[in-house]
Each structure stands twice: as C-alpha cells, then as structure tokens.
Amino acid sequence: MRKPLLNPQGQFPAAGLFRRLAAMFYDLLLSVALMMVVTLLYQQVVLRLLYGSEGLKALSESGGLDIDPILSTLLLFSLFGFFAKFWTHTGQTLGMQVWGIRVQNADGSAIDLWQALLRFLIAIPSWLSLGLGYWWMLWDKYQRTWHDIYSETQVVRLPKNVHKK
Numbered sequence: 761m762r763k764p765l766l767n768p769q770g771q772f773p774a775a776g777l778f779r780r781l782a783a784m785f786y787d788l789l790l791s792v793a794l795m796m797v798v799t800l801l802y803q804q805v806v807l808r809l810l811y812g813s814e815g816l817k818a819l820s821e822s823g824g825l826d827i828d829p830i831l832s833t834l835l836l837f838s839l840f841g842f843f844a845k846f847w848t849h850t851g852q853t854l855g856m857q858v859w860g861i862r863v864q865n866a867d868g869s870a871i872d873l874w875q876a877l878l879r880f881l882i883a884i885p886s887w888l889s890l891g892l893g894y895w896w897m898l899w900d901k902y903q904r905t906w907h908d909i910y911s912e913t914q915v916v917r918l919p920k921n922v923h924k925k
Contacts, residue, residue: 763869766851766862772916774903775861777894779917786855791839798838802831844876860918871913878911 803825808816819825846853851862851870863879865871871879886893886906893906900909908914 763865763872765867765869766864768918769868770919772862772918774897775859775915775917776903777897779859779861780894780897780905780915783853783855783859783861786858787843787853790854791842794838794842795835798834799831802834840877840880843880844873847871847876847879848873860920861915862918863913863915865912866914871911875911875913879907879913882907882910 803816807819807825811819843853846856847863848870850857851864856862863871865875882893883905886896897903897905897908902914904914
C-alpha cells in the first residue's frame with residue numbers, strides 16, 4: 761500500500777530540540793486533558809454502572825481506585841490513539857502544528873501505524889532515562905532522537921510561509 765505524501769513537499773531541515781520540546785509541552789497539556797476526560801468517563805460512568813454510587817464511594821474510600829490496571833491501560837491506549845491519529849494522517853499533532861514541525865518518512869510520506877507505535881513506545885524510555893533519548897539528537901549528525909532512529913522517521917521544520925491545503 762502506497763503511503764500518502766504530506767503537504768507541503770520539499771527538503772526541510774531537521775527540527776531543533778527547542779521546537780520539539782515546545783511542541784511536546786503543548787501536547788502535554790492536551791494529553792493531560794484527554795487523560796482527565798478518559799478517567800472521568802471510566803470512573804463516573806463505567807464504574808458507577810458496575811458498582812453503583814455507594815459501592816463506588818466505598819471502593820474509593822478503601823483505596824481500591826488508587827491502582828487500577830484497566831484505567832492505566834485505557835489511558836495508555838487513549839494517548840497512543842491521540843498521537844497515532846495525528847502522526848499517521850497529517851504528520852503533526854496540535855503542538856507540532858503550532859511550532860511548525862512535522863514527523864514524516866524520508867520521502868515525505870506519512871508514517872504508518874507501526875512506525876507510530878514504535879515512536880510512542882520508544883519515547884517512554886527516552887524520557888525515563890532523564891531525557892537521554894531526546895538529548896541524543898544533539899550528538900546525532902541527522903538530529904534524530906531514539907524514537908526517530910527506531911521508527912525510521914524524521915521530524916522536520918516546515919517553512920513559515922507555506923500554506924497547507
């Protein structure tokens with residue numbers, strides 16, 4: 761299956777660390793909002809239907825909601841879905857749009873779902889290692905992070921004066 765080419769097309773420089781971090785901060789705010797909505801729906805709709813109001817209150821008071829592997833899984837899948845949707849369709853999350861950067865393949869095409877999954881999963885140890893996976897781009901001659909390398913993708917800086925279709 762042929763991957764769709766992203767607009768605009770052309771040779772663009774690699775996105776710098778500051779732009780990436782700024783876009784990530786913006787997306788962090790959106791991710792926190794998404795997690796709050798998912799948690800609210802899960803705890804106030806799903807669990808309330810299963811346990812009832814009194815049962816849910818008792819469960820909460822006993823600490824039964826403190827560690828919930830189902831909620832953790834839902835949050836992980838929701839976050840992946842958020843990033844995968846943007847990365848595989850336009851190459852840009854909302855934060856990336858604001859900061860004028862895009863993730864793509866070397867030929868300018870959109871990344872696929874497998875690449876999005878690799879990016880998402882490798883970004884976790886990139887942060888857990890005190891950001892070493894991100895700082896790596898300062899030494900890489902192509903300015904790639906760990907998740908760029910493993911997913912065979914690149915993050916580029918788009919020109920300011922190009923209008924998207």
